[in-house]
Amino acid sequence: MDFQLLFSPIRIETMEVGNRFVVPPMGTNLANPDGTVSEELIAYWEARAKGGWGLLIVEITAVDPIGKAIPHQLGLWDDKFIPGYKKLVDTVHRYGAKIAVQIHHAGRQTSSDILGGEKPVAPSPVPCFVTQETPRELTTEEVYQLLEKFGDAAARAREAGFDAVEIHGAHGYIVAQFMSQHTNKRVDEFGGSLYNRMRFPVEVIKDVRRKVGGSFPIIFRMSADERVVDGRKIEESKAVASIVEEAGVDALHISTGVYASMQYIVPPPDVSPGFILPDAGEIKKAVSIPVIGVGRINDPVLAKQAIQTGQADLLAWGRQSLADPELPNKVAAGRIREIQPCIACNQGCIGYIFDPNKMKCSCLVNPFCGREYKMKIEPAAQSRKVVIVGGGPGGLEAAWIAAARGHKVVLFEKEQSPGGQLRVGAIAPAKQDLTKAINYYTYMGEKYGVDFRFGTQAGAEQVLAEKPDVVILATGGEPSIPDIPGIDSPQVATANDVLLGKVDVGKKVLIIGGGLVGSETADFLGEHGHEVTLVEALPEIAEDVQESIKHFLLLRLKRHEVRIETNTRVKEILQNGVKVEKDGQESQLTGYDNIIIAVGAKPVNNLKPQLEGKVPELHVIGDASEPRKAIDAIEEGASVAIKI
Ligand code: SF4
Numbered sequence: 001m002d003f004q005l006l007f008s009p010i011r012i013e014t015m016e017v018g019n020r021f022v023v024p025p026m027g028t029n030l031a032n033p034d035g036t037v038s039e040e041l042i043a044y045w046e047a048r049a050k051g052g053w054g055l056l057i058v059e060i061t062a063v064d065p066i067g068k069a070i071p072h073q074l075g076l077w078d079d080k081f082i083p084g085y086k087k088l089v090d091t092v093h094r095y096g097a098k099i100a101v102q103i104h105h106a107g108r109q110t111s112s113d114i115l116g117g118e119k120p121v122a123p124s125p126v127p128c129f130v131t132q133e134t135p136r137e138l139t140t141e142e143v144y145q146l147l148e149k150f151g152d153a154a155a156r157a158r159e160a161g162f163d164a165v166e167i168h169g170a171h172g173y174i175v176a177q178f179m180s181q182h183t184n185k186r187v188d189e190f191g192g193s194l195y196n197r198m199r200f201p202v203e204v205i206k207d208v209r210r211k212v213g214g215s216f217p218i219i220f221r222m223s224a225d226e227r228v229v230d231g232r233k234i235e236e237s238k239a240v241a242s243i244v245e246e247a248g249v250d251a252l253h254i255s256t257g258v259y260a261s262m263q264y265i266v267p268p269p270d271v272s273p274g275f276i277l278p279d280a281g282e283i284k285k286a287v288s289i290p291v292i293g294v295g296r297i298n299d300p301v302l303a304k305q306a307i308q309t310g311q312a313d314l315l316a317w318g319r320q321s322l323a324d325p326e327l328p329n330k331v332a333a334g335r336i337r338e339i340q341p342c343i344a345c346n347q348g349c350i351g352y353i354f355d356p357n358k359m360k361c362s363c364l365v366n367p368f369c370g371r372e373y374k375m376k377i378e379p380a381a382q383s384r385k386v387v388i389v390g391g392g393p394g395g396l397e398a399a400w401i402a403a404a405r406g407h408k409v410v411l412f413e414k415e416q417s418p419g420g421q422l423r424v425g426a427i428a429p430a431k432q433d434l435t436k437a438i439n440y441y442t443y444m445g446e447k448y449g450v451d452f453r454f455g456t457q458a459g460a461e462q463v464l465a466e467k468p469d470v471v472i473l474a475t476g477g478e479p480s481i482p483d484i485p486g487i488d489s490p491q492v493a494t495a496n497d498v499l500l501g502k503v504d505v506g507k508k509v510l511i512i513g514g515g516l517v518g519s520e521t522a523d524f525l526g527e528h529g530h531e532v533t534l535v536e537a538l539p540e541i542a543e544d545v546q547e548s549i550k551h552f553l554l555l556r557l558k559r560h561e562v563r564i565e566t567n568t569r570v571k572e573i574l575q576n577g578v579k580v581e582k583d584g585q586e587s588q589l590t591g592y593d594n595i596i597i598a599v600g601a602k603p604v605n606n607l608k609p610q611l612e613g614k615v616p617e618l619h620v621i622g623d624a625s626e627p628r629k630a631i632d633a634i635e636e637g638a639s640v641a642i643k644i
Pocket of ligand 1 (some may be wrong): 342
C-alpha cells in the first residue's frame with residue numbers, strides 16, 4: 001500500500017511541516033521537579049524527532065505555577081525556563097522536525113497537593129470530578145491578569161526557538177472551563193452567552209498574537225464534544241472553531257472530553273480507533289485552516305483514509321507515539337510489521353503517571369519509552385548463546401532484543417503458539433489488540449534470527465544440551481487453586497481453560513474471584529450468552545483494572561446482567577454451586593452448571609534450582625519470579641536483554 005499522502009509537506013502559517021505525522025502533547029512527568037527541561041525529556045523527544053515525526057508538540061506547560069496539573073510539569077511562567085527549552089528545540093531541529101509547545105493552565109482540574117497547599121482557581125467554584133476539590137472563583141480583575149500570562153509564556157516559547165505554540169483549550173482545563181456551560185457559571189463579561197464565554201479564549205489568542213508577532217503559528221486545541229451533561233457538543237464546537245480562527249489561530253487540534261469523561265481522552269480498546277475523526281471532519285468544513293485529528297490513531301491505513309476523505313490534514317498519534325517512536329520512518333520504509341502497536345492498555349502511560357511508585361510515563365509494549373536516556377539497544381561486545389524458556393511477553397521481548405544485539409537466541413515454548421498470558425488475555429471482549437503485540441514480538445524475533453521452538457516443554461537437560469552462556473527463565477505463572485472442599489469436582493475449571501476453549505461450560509456459571517481475570521471472564525461468558533455470577537471477597541470487583549478500562553468493563557457486565565456478590569468468601573464447592581460467607585453469615589448460591597476459578601496466579605519456576613550453578617549466567621523474569629502484570633515482565637525482559 002502506498003502511504004505517500006502521509007509524507008506530503010503541509011504549511012501551518014509560516015511553519016512547513018515535512019509530513020503529516022504529529023506527536024501530540026501528552027503529560028510525561030519527565031520534567032525536573034522545578035518545571036525545567038530534564039535530560040530525560042530531551043532524550044524522549046530526540047527519539048521521536050529521529051523517528052521521523054513531522055511535528056512534535058511538547059506536553060502541557062504551565063503559564064502559572066497555580067495552573068499545574070501534574071507534579072513534575074514543565075513551566076513557562078519565568079525567563080529562567082528558556083535555556084532548557086533552547087537545548088530541547090536545538091536537539092529536535094537537528095533531525096528536521098518542527099517543535100511546538102502547549103501552553104496550559106489546569107484551572108479546577110488539579111489539587112492543592114500538586115499546588116503545594118494552594119487552592120486551585122477557576123472561572124466558577126465547580127468541583128473537579130477527579131480530585132473532588134472545589135476551586136476558588138477568579139475575580140474579573142484576576143481573569144484579565146491571567147490571560148496575559150498565556151501571551152507572556154508564548155513569547156518565551158518563541159524566544160526559546162519553538163516553531164509554534166499550542167493553546168490548550170481542550171480536556172476541561174481553564175480555557176475550556178471558560179468556554180463551557182458545564183463549568184462557567186459567571187455573571188460578568190466572561191460568563192453567560194457563548195459570545196461572553198468565548199471572551200477568555202479570544203483575549204488569550206489576541207494576547208498571544210500581540211506578544212509573538214504576526215506570522216508565528218498558533219495552534220488551538222479543543223474538545224469537539226465534552227461528553228458531559230451540558231458540556232459542549234459538535235454544533236457549538238463548530239461555532240467555537242470559527243471564532244478562534246477569526247481571533248487569529250492558524251490550526252486546530254480536535255480532541256474530545258474533560259476529566260469527567262476521561263475514558264474518552266485516554267480511551268481503552270473498547271473505543272474504536274479514529275473515533276474523534278468524524279467530529280474533526282465536521283469542524284474542518286467550518287474553517288479554512290489546517291486541522292489536526294487525534295483519538296486512537298494507531299494505523300497508517302486509518303491515517304491515510306482520514307486525510308484522503310478530508311477529516312483531517314495532520315494526524316496526532318498520541319499513545320501510539322509512545323509505543324513506537326520510529327513509526328513514521330517504519331511506514332516510509334514499508335516496515336509495517338515492525339510497528340510496535342499501542343494496545344490501549346493505559347498501564348505504562350497514564351497508569352504510571354498517576355502511580356505514586358512510578359510517576360514517570362512509560363509504555364507496556366515499549367519499556368524504553370521515558371527511559372531513552374538510560375536504556376539503549378547496542379551491539380553486544382561478544383556474541384553469546386542465550387536460551388530462553390517461555391514465550392510469553394517477557395521471554396519474547398528478551399528474545400528479539402538479545403538477538404538484535406547479536407546474540408544467538410533459542411526460545412523454548414511449551415505451547416504451539418507464542419504469547420503466554422497475553423494470548424489468554426486477548427480472548428476477552430475488546431482485548432484483541434493484544435494479538436498485535438504478540439505478532440510484533442514474534443516478527444521481530446524472526447527478523448533477528450531467534451530460533452523459536454514452539455510446542456517444546458524444555459527440561460533442564462534440554463537447556464543444558466544447548467550449552468548456553470546465558471539462560472533466561474520466563475516460564476510465567478499458573479492459576480492459583482484455592483484450598484477449599486470440593487475444588488476437585490468435575491464441574492470446576494480455571495478461567496484460563498475457559499478462555500482458551502479447553503473446557504465447555506453450561507448456561508449458568510459462577511466465577512470465584514472478581515479481579516481482572518475473573519471480571520474479564522464474566523464479560524466473555526456474558527457476551528456469549530451465559531448467565532454469570534461473580535463472587536469477590538473484596539468490597540469491589542475489578543480493583544486492579546485501570547479506570548478507563550474499568551468504566552467500559554463494568555458497563556458491559558451490567559448489560560450482561562452479571563450478578564455480583566462482593567465481600568463474599570467461598571467456603572466450599574457444592575455439586576451445583578458454592579457455600580459462601582458474607583458479613584459473618586453462611587448461605588448457599590446454587591443452580592450453577594460450572595464453577596470457574598480466577599483467584600490469581602503462582603510462579604512456575606521449577607527449572608531454577610535445576611540450573612543454578614550449572615550455567616554461567618541465569619536470570620528469572622516476569623511471573624516466573626513473582627506474578628504481576630505483563631508490563632513488568634516486558635520491562636524485565638528488556639532490562640536483561642540489553643545487559644547480557
Ligand atoms: Fe499504549 Fe499501553 Fe503503551 Fe499506554 S502503555 S502507550 S496504552 S501500549
